[in-house]
Amino acid sequence: MNPFNEKPKAIEKDFQNWKQMYPKSYDKRAIDPYTKTRIILMNGTEFEANWFSHQFARHVCDNDLRRDLAMTRMIEKQQQLKISLLKPANETILEHTIGYEQLAVDLTAELAKRELDCNVKTALDFALLEDFDHLYRYANLLEMEQGIAAEWLVGRYTEIMPGRPTIAHHRCPLDNVKRSINAKDSDTQTVLSTMIITAAEQQTMNYYMNVTNFASTDIGRKLYQEIALVEEEHVTQYESLMDPNATWLEMLLWHEYTECYLYWSCYMTETDAYIKSLWEENFAMEISQLHKAAELLKKYEHKEWQEVIKDPEFPAPLSLHENIEYVRKILDTTVQYTSDKEDYKLLKTLPKDANFFRYQEIINPSVQIVPSHNVIEEFISRRGADYRYQVAPSPVPELRNRREDNTSVGRKPNAADSTEFTCN
Numbered sequence: 001m002n003p004f005n006e007k008p009k010a011i012e013k014d015f016q017n018w019k020q021m022y023p024k025s026y027d028k029r030a031i032d033p034y035t036k037t038r039i040i041l042m043n044g045t046e047f048e049a050n051w052f053s054h055q056f057a058r059h060v061c062d063n064d065l066r067r068d069l070a071m072t073r074m075i076e077k078q079q080q081l082k083i084s085l086l087k088p089a090n091e092t093i094l095e096h097t098i099g100y101e102q103l104a105v106d107l108t109a110e111l112a113k114r115e116l117d118c119n120v121k122t123a124l125d126f127a128l129l130e131d132f133d134h135l136y137r138y139a140n141l142l143e144m145e146q147g148i149a150a151e152w153l154v155g156r157y158t159e160i161m162p163g164r165p166t167i168a169h170h171r172c173p174l175d176n177v178k179r180s181i182n183a184k185d186s187d188t189q190t191v192l193s194t195m196i197i198t199a200a201e202q203q204t205m206n207y208y209m210n211v212t213n214f215a216s217t218d219i220g221r222k223l224y225q226e227i228a229l230v231e232e233e234h235v236t237q238y239e240s241l242m243d244p245n246a247t248w249l250e251m252l253l254w255h256e257y258t259e260c261y262l263y264w265s266c267y268m269t270e271t272d273a274y275i276k277s278l279w280e281e282n283f284a285m286e287i288s289q290l291h292k293a294a295e296l297l298k299k300y301e302h303k304e305w306q307e308v309i310k311d312p313e314f315p316a317p318l319s320l321h322e323n324i325e326y327v328r329k330i331l332d333t334t335v336q337y338t339s340d341k342e343d344y345k346l347l348k349t350l351p352k353d354a355n356f357f358r359y360q361e362i363i364n365p366s367v368q369i370v371p372s373h374n375v376i377e378e379f380i381s382r383r384g385a386d387y388r389y390q391v392a393p394s395p396v397p398e399l400r401n402r403r404e405d406n407t408s409v410g411r412k413p414n415a416a417d418s419t420e421f422t423c424n
Helices: 033-057 063-084 093-114 118-146 188-214 218-239 248-269 274-300 326-333 353-364 369-383
Strands: 339-341 343-344
Touching: 033 063, 033 093, 033 188, 033 248, 033 274, 063 369, 093 188, 093 326, 118 188, 118 248, 118 326, 118 343, 188 218, 188 248, 218 343, 218 369, 248 274, 339 353
Parallel strands: none
Antiparallel strands: 339 343
16 A cells, blocks of 8 residues: 555545534443554544644744645644544543553554664663553552443453553653654664654653643542653654654644554554544545655655655554564563663663663652552552562563552662563
8 A cells, every 4th residue: 555646635625513523432441452452542643743743833934834724733633622522421531541552562662573684672671661561550540439340441462460550650851862764764664663652652652741630639649740751751762763853844744644553544544444444534534644745745845755665565564463472572681771871771781870870869869759550559549469460470570469559660680580671
């Protein structure tokens, strides 16, 4: 599939009226978990496109270009709101959060499994273990507060157990900035990976930032606050992978191409007939927006789209599915790594005055004040053991004890064994 070969409609034909814009919400008791994660992904992708366009408009003087951006941006916003409203009113914030973290785990794993750029793959594998642990923390809060077992929300496709403990995720901001790619020299899949994961993690960060004060208990509010700040780290990491040398119009083209690819992937892999029709509808809209971006690139920078996207054929559809064995492998081999400037290093190799240790002392002076730890400790005090869904014991022996929350793994040297990141 080459989206540049598709015939576009005129942009203005994609505006919808209020009746058309308001969708039928899914049934939270019947929806396939991966239909829900696709909805969350595309909500985030549209948000990223909309806000990229706003930032573009704030950095350009030509009002004709601004008007073209405004036209497309309004359609993007209509798309985003329609997708967002697929979530039903009776789905709680915490139930919906489980979908966010399942997306984070299985999207990151799927992108890592197909990524050929070792720098990008390592970044994906590193943050994978952190989102995996977030799923575990939120699942315990959900069971404790609402009596809902998250394993049924994730369809038992994704395990729920400790990853790299959340207390270990708090790093000095200096260590979250990574090496960027050069889009012109990179594989199409690599450029897509950096853009897709940035949009997805940004959506998660924004969701947590906006719902933190709506949580109904102090322990819940504190957990959302803590994990929202970890998502800030993840967004910083992932956005730093993107090509900073691309022009605004080149990046506009890549944004629209990425949206085309994702809607096509959703359409190719969707199992719900109604949702599938929405993916098809949105794909057609994105084709129009992609061709408009190519037109603007040619008009203002005198470049053909082929100079920016040299291999326009879509990679295989992005499929969201279970990745249990892959996650277990990464957990087994890399749980004791942390971030150190552009690199990732074993804790035992860091000097005692490393940024990581100094920042940990500031933000975690006592484990007793760390919200993610307190959620598990509170659950254990009430039930005698934490809540998990596992197909086998954890590959990390130090994380197998269900009656005690480990706060050393991923945070203290020699707290567990790890080997090395691997490249594809």
